[in-house]
Amino acid sequence: xxxxxxxxxxxxxxxxxxxxxxxxxxxxxxxxxxxxxxxxxxxxxxxxxxxxxxxxxxxxxxxxxxxxxxxxxxxxxxxxxxxxxxxxxxxxxxxxxxxxxxxxxxxxxxxxxxxxxxxxxxxxxxxxxxxxxxxxxxxxxxxxxxxxxxxxxxxxxxxxxxxxxxxxxxxxxxxxxxxxxxxxxxxxxxxxxxxxxxxxxxxxxxxxxxxxxxxxxxxxxxxxxxxxxxxxxxxxxxxxxxxxx
Amino acid sequence: xxxxxxxxxxxxxxxxxxxxxxxxxxxxxxxxxxxxxxxxxxxxxxxxxxxxxxxxxxxxxxxxxxxxxxxxxxxxxxxxxxxxxxxxxxxxxxxxxxxxxxxxxxxxxxxxxxxxxxxxxxxxxxxxxxxxxxxxxxxxxxxxxxxxxxxxxxxxxxxxxxxxxxxxxxxxxxxxxxxxxxxxxxxxxxxxxxxxxxxxxxxxxxxxxxxxxxxxxxxxxxxxxxxxxxxxxxxxxxxxxxxxxxxxxxxxxxxxxxxxxxxxxxxxxxxxxxxxxxxxxxxxxxxxxxxxxxx
Numbered sequence: 001x002x003x004x005x006x007x008x009x010x011x012x013x014x015x016x017x018x019x020x021x022x023x024x025x026x027x028x029x030x031x032x033x034x035x036x037x038x039x040x041x042x043x044x045x046x047x048x049x050x051x052x053x054x055x056x057x058x059x060x061x062x063x064x065x066x067x068x069x070x071x072x073x074x075x076x077x078x079x080x081x082x083x084x085x086x087x088x089x090x091x092x093x094x095x096x097x098x099x100x101x102x103x104x105x106x107x108x109x110x111x112x113x114x115x116x117x118x119x120x121x122x123x124x125x126x127x128x129x130x131x132x133x134x135x136x137x138x139x140x141x142x143x144x145x146x147x148x149x150x151x152x153x154x155x156x157x158x159x160x161x162x163x164x165x166x167x168x169x170x171x172x173x174x175x176x177x178x179x180x181x182x183x184x185x186x187x188x189x190x191x192x193x194x195x196x197x198x199x200x201x202x203x204x205x206x207x208x209x210x211x212x213x214x215x216x217x218x219x220x221x222x223x224x225x226x227x228x229x230x231x232x233x234x235x236x237x238x239x240x241x242x243x244x245x
Numbered sequence: 246x247x248x249x250x251x252x253x254x255x256x257x258x259x260x261x262x263x264x265x266x267x268x269x270x271x272x273x274x275x276x277x278x279x280x281x282x283x284x285x286x287x288x289x290x291x292x293x294x295x296x297x298x299x300x301x302x303x304x305x306x307x308x309x310x311x312x313x314x315x316x317x318x319x320x321x322x323x324x325x326x327x328x329x330x331x332x333x334x335x336x337x338x339x340x341x342x343x344x345x346x347x348x349x350x351x352x353x354x355x356x357x358x359x360x361x362x363x364x365x366x367x368x369x370x371x372x373x374x375x376x377x378x379x380x381x382x383x384x385x386x387x388x389x390x391x392x393x394x395x396x397x398x399x400x401x402x403x404x405x406x407x408x409x410x411x412x413x414x415x416x417x418x419x420x421x422x423x424x425x426x427x428x429x430x431x432x433x434x435x436x437x438x439x440x441x442x443x444x445x446x447x448x449x450x451x452x453x454x455x456x457x458x459x460x461x462x463x464x465x466x467x468x469x470x471x472x473x474x475x476x477x478x479x480x481x482x483x484x485x486x487x488x489x490x491x492x493x494x495x496x497x498x499x500x501x502x503x504x505x506x507x508x509x510x511x512x513x514x515x516x517x518x519x520x521x522x523x524x525x526x527x528x529x530x531x532x533x534x535x536x537x538x539x540x
């Protein structure tokens with residue numbers, strides 16, 4: 001197992017954000033943390049990244065316990081919900097930032113930035129600033145910036161929440177294809193079941209800080225294990241989605 | 246790339262973007278009630294002339310009443326120069342200390358969540374709500390001979406009250422919130438996502454501040470520094486109480502004006518005042534440049 005959580009608990013000021021959370025994700029898989037808003041999905045993601053510390057329990061990456069490892073040493077790329085692009089840097093500088101911090105050579109940084117700009121098909125836009133981009137373009141830049149230092153794991157917090165409903169579908173397909181091409185283990189948070197079913201290999205269903213069910217989209221739909229799972233997942237919508245494919 | 250700025254009602258924001266004057270009511274499509282508008286403009290203009298422009302003219306004309314030579318003489322007077330030096334020194338100290346403090350405090354309060362945040366923010370505002378005279382008195386009661394730290398300071402040969410350190414302390418106290426007040430809303434609105442993203446990529450605290458935080462707050466910081474400078478230079482109450490009015494030693498420009506005036510050196514008093522006026526105008530110009538750059 002590549003990313004693993006074992007009996008993780010977390011409270012904020014008495015609010016129980018994670019209750020005995022355990023799950024594991026295989027290398028190269030794309031997992032979705034699915035649940036209603038306020039269910040503690042983002043907290044789990046932030047704990048894997050090292051932005052928040054669990055109160056108890058273990059987090060493992062590649063069989064190594066990383067609880068005490070600093071966020072920057074975990075080999076993680078993070079795409080924030082509103083992308084958190086550095087607004088005073090150009091697109092190219094945004095992508096280069098992680099490499100500059102690692103003190104990579106100028107030539108190497110330049111090559112990597114160009115490679116990534118090519119990957120996200122924004123070769124011409126390297127000199128633009130984030131505020132000159134559309135929502136979809138910003139997401140692509142955030143994606144490229146997270147990938148630049150060649151992380152082992154990619155974490156995405158509600159990657160489509162800030163995107164216009166019209167282009168969301170297009171971007172979903174794009175992101176799935178990109179992640180497939182890069183072949184990186186990734187976890188993304190969403191409250192949209194359609195989104196989770198369409199792009200994830202595995203769904204981890206979260207409610208009130210607890211893991212309700214783990215499985216493939218088909219498993220979760222066809223045999224919900226808890227009352228919440230049965231309630232939350234709209235099987236008819238899933239069937240419609242599957243028949244569309 | 247000199248683009249001519251489009252002047253629309255939407256974009257016509259006066260001020261620094263934080264306490265700015267924005268559109269409140271849609272302007273009427275067809276010109277309707279001009280009388281009301283001009284009446285209000287007239288009233289405002291009249292008020293400003295009465296309260297601001299006339300006094301300034303009085304200051305300048307009185308300063309030059311006895312001719313240019315008297316004016317220059319009053320300004321180049323030994324005590325005036327000393328007062329000017331002390332004012333500049335105290336202002337510099339206050340600006341440096343409060344800038345550092347302001348950056349730290351607003352960083353702390355906008356990027357970290359902890360119990361007592363609100364209380365701390367309120368405490369920083371105390372100098373705004375407290376009368377400067379009381380502030381001066383507080384320092385005397387703390388650091389003076391009869392004050393509760395008096396014995397300790399005396400035995401260590403440190404003199405604060407009725408000495409330059411007291412003047413500087415009082416100035417710092419009175420101008421404490423300015424930089425913080427300007428920075429805090431800007432930092433707060435920035436959130437901490439960008440900083441987290443940078444930290445996640447392994448950037449250290451200083452790199453994050455230099456590359457992410459600073460570009461965002463730079464104009465607000467400048468603006469805070471300018472306000473702080475203006476206030477520090479003009480501070481009278483607190484400094485007056487704590488300075489002990491030792492001529493040539495603990496007298497700042499505003500105090501010097503008062504002394505001259507009380508001794509019936511009216512022309513000299515106005516001449517020295519005009520120095521403060523000139524400094525104020527310079528600050529006003531700097532302020533407007535910063536405001537303009539910020540947009």
